[in-house]
Amino acid sequence: MTDNHPFGSGMFQGQAKFVDYAHMNQQEVQVNTLDEPVLDTLLRDINMILYKLSYVIIPRMKETQGRKLRNWDLWGPLLLSLLLAMTLGINSNQSSDTIFGTIFIIMWGGSAVITVNAKLLGGQVSFFQSVCVLGYCVFPINVAAVVITFLQSYFGFFLRLIIVGVAFLWSTFSSLSFMSSMMNEEKKVISVYPIFLFYMFLSWFCIFI
Amino acid sequence: MEIGVQKQTDEEKQVQKGQFNKLNDSGDKRQTGYCGFLTVEYYTPYFNVTENDVIQRVKATFLPFRPDFLNITKDNPDLWGPIWINATLIFMITAIANLRQVDSEKENQSFDVGYVPQATALLYIIAFGTPAILAVVMKVLGVDLSFFQTICLYGYSMSTLLPITILCYFQNELFLWLIITYGVGNSILFLIFNLKEELDKLQIQKKYIIIAIVVTMQLSLYLFYKLVFFSYVSEGNVETTTTSASSEPKEPAN
Numbered sequence: 001m002t003d004n005h006p007f008g009s010g011m012f013q014g015q016a017k018f019v020d021y022a023h024m025n026q027q028e029v030q031v032n033t034l035d036e037p038v039l040d041t042l043l044r045d046i047n048m049i050l051y052k053l054s055y056v057i058i059p060r061m062k063e064t065q066g067r068k069l070r071n072w073d074l075w076g077p078l079l080l081s082l083l084l085a086m087t088l089g090i091n092s093n094q095s096s097d098t099i100f101g102t103i104f105i106i107m108w109g110g111s112a113v114i115t116v117n118a119k120l121l122g123g124q125v126s127f128f129q130s131v132c133v134l135g136y137c138v139f140p141i142n143v144a145a146v147v148i149t150f151l152q153s154y155f156g157f158f159l160r161l162i163i164v165g166v167a168f169l170w171s172t173f174s175s176l177s178f179m180s181s182m183m184n185e186e187k188k189v190i191s192v193y194p195i196f197l198f199y200m201f202l203s204w205f206c207i208f209i
Numbered sequence: 210m211e212i213g214v215q216k217q218t219d220e221e222k223q224v225q226k227g228q229f230n231k232l233n234d235s236g237d238k239r240q241t242g243y244c245g246f247l248t249v250e251y252y253t254p255y256f257n258v259t260e261n262d263v264i265q266r267v268k269a270t271f272l273p274f275r276p277d278f279l280n281i282t283k284d285n286p287d288l289w290g291p292i293w294i295n296a297t298l299i300f301m302i303t304a305i306a307n308l309r310q311v312d313s314e315k316e317n318q319s320f321d322v323g324y325v326p327q328a329t330a331l332l333y334i335i336a337f338g339t340p341a342i343l344a345v346v347m348k349v350l351g352v353d354l355s356f357f358q359t360i361c362l363y364g365y366s367m368s369t370l371l372p373i374t375i376l377c378y379f380q381n382e383l384f385l386w387l388i389i390t391y392g393v394g395n396s397i398l399f400l401i402f403n404l405k406e407e408l409d410k411l412q413i414q415k416k417y418i419i420i421a422i423v424v425t426m427q428l429s430l431y432l433f434y435k436l437v438f439f440s441y442v443s444e445g446n447v448e449t450t451t452t453s454a455s456s457e458p459k460e461p462a463n
Binding site for chain 1: 249252253255256258259260263289292293296297300303304307322323325326
């Protein structure tokens, strides 16, 4: 039953407060998710992440279809940021820990700053939803980084530029399809520009792997 | 911060009612309590710009002899410009530094993120620290310019660095010094002409204090900028020269 419910998530295990449930009371939910096997919890979380990634891969412009993304979680962004930072760190010839740290901080700090910027400009964004969306939309850049890493010798500079360019446009477009509905009409360009800069920053490093 | 999805829209609606308050005469928004500056709502009036406003302000930066920047921004100082112009600059510094490396080392391409923390610290400290110092000094000397207006003015003066950064891609030493000089001149003139109206109300000695602070900080910013670029190129040459065992410390003329 918890799989069908929007709040059925392994993340809420052990927490005392739940918002509200249509189908069951608090006791039943706690028992259900605490007693299940670990594999079930993991699979449920992985399914949730994959489900959200499908929204990233196929950006949908209508806001109603993006409603499922409102159940924010930070596992996906964490995994994606770790993967990106590790990929870029492995490929660098210098201190990979600096690069790892920089990418990680840029990703999380950047998401936070963009969200605060959108809020300050009068947009109706919730902080963690926005961080979640921005984090998930790094997925195409991640794919580009991994692809370039493994096929390094076959790719010239311009081919890398094209691949990273496509990934960057994909990321930006899919995050816009969710974020633009929440922003103030007349300030859309200056709300969107930081997102553009953020993904450009992250994808720039992939060209030089 | 909101956690539950259902509570979020109600809370956001309550917050929205308190936003977009008008500024009072001195251009600051006074918040009750001492911790008002820690809330989001305190800074919302300073983001009341559209993209046309921003473009107009950036254009005004490049025309220092027509000092209407302060007139445009007196009633509506914004913080969006300073923050994101500096963020763009940080990205451009990293990008151009990497692009320069692509040309010099064909086989050993790697990217250097060492500039990101340095550039972030340098740019943001200068973009927000100098106006703080200036505002304090000006308040002491009696100029009526609020803190946020100074930040706005100073932050937009950084936009002179945007084309300069792009042009720093070229490796000709003379060219780099020329554009750095142009940048210093443009930004100093921009700042001084826009402050002129306020400064004329003061006595001459006090005026020169402020002018001296402005000139010093701009010079040091541009010198740091140049040295960051310059030292990078010579390091790159040192690496290649150690591997190829020649002893040329200067960058080769391209």
